[in-house]
Amino acid sequence: MSDPHELKVLNPATEEVVATVPAAGAQDVDAAVERAARVQPKWAALPPADRARQLRRFADTVDRHIEELARLEVREAGHTIGNARWEAGNARDLLLYAAGGTERLLGSQIPAPGGWNVTFHEPLGVIGVIAPWNFPMPIAAWGSFPALAAGNAVVLKPAETTPLTALRLAELALEAGLPEYLFQVLPGHGHTAGRALVDHPDVAKIVFTGSTDTGREVMERCARLVKPVTLELGGKSPNVVFADADLEAALDPFSFLDNAGQDCCARTRVLVQEPVYEEARDLLADALASVVVGDPADEKTRMGPLISRRQVDRVRSYVPEDAPALRGVAPDGPGFWFPPTVLTGERPDSPAAGEEIFGPVAVLLPFTDEEDAVRLANDTPYGLSGSLWTRDIGRALRVSRAVRAGNLSVNSHSSVRYWTPFGGFKQSGLGRELGPDALTAFTETKNVFISTEGPAQ
Numbered sequence: 001m002s003d004p005h006e007l008k009v010l011n012p013a014t015e016e017v018v019a020t021v022p023a024a025g026a027q028d029v030d031a032a033v034e035r036a037a038r039v040q041p042k043w044a045a046l047p048p049a050d051r052a053r054q055l056r057r058f059a060d061t062v063d064r065h066i067e068e069l070a071r072l073e074v075r076e077a078g079h080t081i082g083n084a085r086w087e088a089g090n091a092r093d094l095l096l097y098a099a100g101g102t103e104r105l106l107g108s109q110i111p112a113p114g115g116w117n118v119t120f121h122e123p124l125g126v127i128g129v130i131a132p133w134n135f136p137m138p139i140a141a142w143g144s145f146p147a148l149a150a151g152n153a154v155v156l157k158p159a160e161t162t163p164l165t166a167l168r169l170a171e172l173a174l175e176a177g178l179p180e181y182l183f184q185v186l187p188g189h190g191h192t193a194g195r196a197l198v199d200h201p202d203v204a205k206i207v208f209t210g211s212t213d214t215g216r217e218v219m220e221r222c223a224r225l226v227k228p229v230t231l232e233l234g235g236k237s238p239n240v241v242f243a244d245a246d247l248e249a250a251l252d253p254f255s256f257l258d259n260a261g262q263d264c265c266a267r268t269r270v271l272v273q274e275p276v277y278e279e280a281r282d283l284l285a286d287a288l289a290s291v292v293v294g295d296p297a298d299e300k301t302r303m304g305p306l307i308s309r310r311q312v313d314r315v316r317s318y319v320p321e322d323a324p325a326l327r328g329v330a331p332d333g334p335g336f337w338f339p340p341t342v343l344t345g346e347r348p349d350s351p352a353a354g355e356e357i358f359g360p361v362a363v364l365l366p367f368t369d370e371e372d373a374v375r376l377a378n379d380t381p382y383g384l385s386g387s388l389w390t391r392d393i394g395r396a397l398r399v400s401r402a403v404r405a406g407n408l409s410v411n412s413h414s415s416v417r418y419w420t421p422f423g424g425f426k427q428s429g430l431g432r433e434l435g436p437d438a439l440t441a442f443t444e445t446k447n448v449f450i451s452t453e454g455p456a457q
């Protein structure tokens with residue numbers, strides 16, 4: 001039986017134990033929050049330029065360790081080395097971007113009779129960040145770095161399967177000279193350490209990324225303390241391909257295979273207009289057959305393993321052996337492998353077409369016209385991202401306004417940039433991360449009226 005007090009980190013490509021780390025319990029969370037609450041007011045009181053300088057030093061330190069962080073992510077999460085380098089670079093770039101925000105956290109001056117009215121963005125205090133295993137480094141960074149820049153302290157609980165890069169980032173923060181206990185990482189189980197962080201009265205806000213079910217529980221628990229929460233949850237995003245689209249670009253299989261499909265923005269519902277449906281299916285079949293799946297440390301590999309045996313079993317439950325599908329190949333033997341797959345015989349209301357599978361599996365569905373495309377695209381409780389492909393600019397504008405999702409791309413599959421807002425409609429989440437308002441999300445607005453009439457006599 002596994003020891004609840006320690007976490008065994010497995011290499012998903014080999015199933016070998018990479019590291020064993022102690023699992024934090026509720027008392028460890030209490031102690032970490034107390035330490036964070038002690039250091040936070042001093043951090044918030046620093047001149048913004050000093051906070052910015054320290055965060056830039058942290059960014060420089062991360063920059064010197066990009067390759068090391070990337071290799072660690074390959075080992076604990078099975079990310080391809082190319083992706084992992086991008087992820088470490090994303091953490092560095094976000095630090096620099098957030099550092100630039102400390103001196104631009106501007107209030108406003110609002111005309112009011114009899115005096116001056118000004119607003120301030122006050123830091124919240126201690127922020128609890130709960131991160132998932134699919135993008136351990138970027139998601140830890142998105143929740144934590146803007147919060148630090150806005151004058152808060154952070155206690156981060158990474159996923160139990162992937163604590164290593166987050167722990168290393170916290171070491172690098174100290175090495176760069178950030179105050180001790182300002183950015184603490186506490187690996188642990190969700191139902192103990194995660195819940196303790198959510199329930200702690202001195203944690204001023206929770207930033208949670210993960211499944212919609214757990215997010216709902218986190219929100220309910222936060223509601224008891226009227227604690228603000230940002231939720232980045234699941235997705236089942238559409239890729240809407242009209243007949244006039246550049247089909248090869250539109251049907252890039254990495255729109256749903258990146259990170260082995262363990263991506264909340266994966267375009268796993270491929271909606272194709274009827275006249276080009278057959279052609280699209282043939283293109284996808286060729287594309288899947290050429291995807292190199294294997295050792296994620298190999299520079300030529302395009303898709304690595306899934307995170308765990310549990311995730312492979314979950315994905316397999318949506319793909320019966322005899323299901324009509326296009327299939328690529330994946331390695332046999334040790335490791336958590338699943339081949340790239342496109343299901344071709346699903347109905348729009350089947351579980352595979354409606355639920356977040358979180359693996360390298362998409363469904364291919366036909367549509368008739370623009371109205372049908374929008375109806376299908378919106379026929380989901382999720383609303384995180386999506387792509388649409390057409391050469392008709394009027395249609396691109398109409399459809400991008402009609403699809404109910406937070407992050408859309410037209411004639412592109414891109415969705416996340418640290419300098420643009422990211423988050424979901426409907427059950428994909430609440431609130432936004434990143435972008436120009438990233439720091440403000442970690443503040444309370446204070447309104448102060450200053451009378452010019454002098455003290456009352």
Ligand code: NDP
Nearest residue numbers: 131132158159160189190194195210211214233234264358
């Ligand atoms: P969870 O949502 O359960 O886990 C995400 C994070 O929350 C982890 O750090 C987890 O800790 C923690 N957690 C779990 N339970 C609680 C709780 N009660 N209170 C506070 N924190 C908690 O996702 P799973 O790892 O179970 O993955 C299941 C499915 O969720 C996936 O197949 C996928 O569909 C979806 N998912 C979506 C993600 C997204 O980015 N939208 C990311 C990850 C998963 P621990 O690691 O100990 O469980």
